[in-house]
Amino acid sequence: MDVQTIQARFDNQEQAESAIRKLAALRGDRFRIEREGSFSVEFAAELGTPEEAAESGSFTLSANIPQEASDRARSVIEAAGGRMA
Template sequence: MDMESMQAGFATQDQAESVIKKLASLRGDRFRLERTRAALSDTRTEFAEESGLAASTQAPLEFTFSANVPGDAAEQARAVIAEAGGRMLEP
């Protein structure tokens, strides 16, 4: 089974933990959750610039989440992340 690595940022730990529970049902594995406020400040600015939004309008990404999900479930995993308030990051 081909696995796809994903990384996302979340404003709260609750958002990230809810995604972990949902992605586990999609047979995801290697879940990792970290609090990395300072490390994400540059990524947050890049995301805002790429999306055409001012950095100040973005919620701070205080938690990063990474996981591997089956390739055939990748789009569903991205939707779960977005619905929980997460933002996809480059792995």
Template sequence: MDMQPLHAGFETQDQAEAAIRKLGALRGDRFRLSRTSVPDAIGAAGDMTDAGTEFSEEIGLTAAGFAPNAIEFTLSASVPGAAAEQARAVIEQAGGRLL
């Protein structure tokens, strides 16, 4: 069976896991879900001082330290070539973006 790799980004883990369940039904395999790295603009512990808050606002970060609409989780999978278009639709319906 001809397998095609897909790579997608999601804002939440729940969105990514929903896509994995549906892609599994399409006979997808080799799933890999990982969290993207977080910029260290606010410190390792996530404590934000007033100066840190001002800096974060200047560069467009939210209070949690992420850019708005940031991709926090990435998903890699292989799907049968015949189901590739349907798999892309599944990813988008789950709230993901193809990378």
């Protein structure tokens, strides 16, 4: 299965986490959220982050997505309030 790495920007962590839950259903993996300027969190089996990461700010999400799901992944990101980077 061919995969591609996607990146998106979100205004807050809640939006990014919402996108991750939906992207997981598309068989995405290696999810990573980075708070621009300081904090980085990797997601494995469960979602959940330290409280300091929940502060407002800009967040970048990266994930590996199956090539055939890339259009759907873009829609999921936009519906969650993100924009492709």
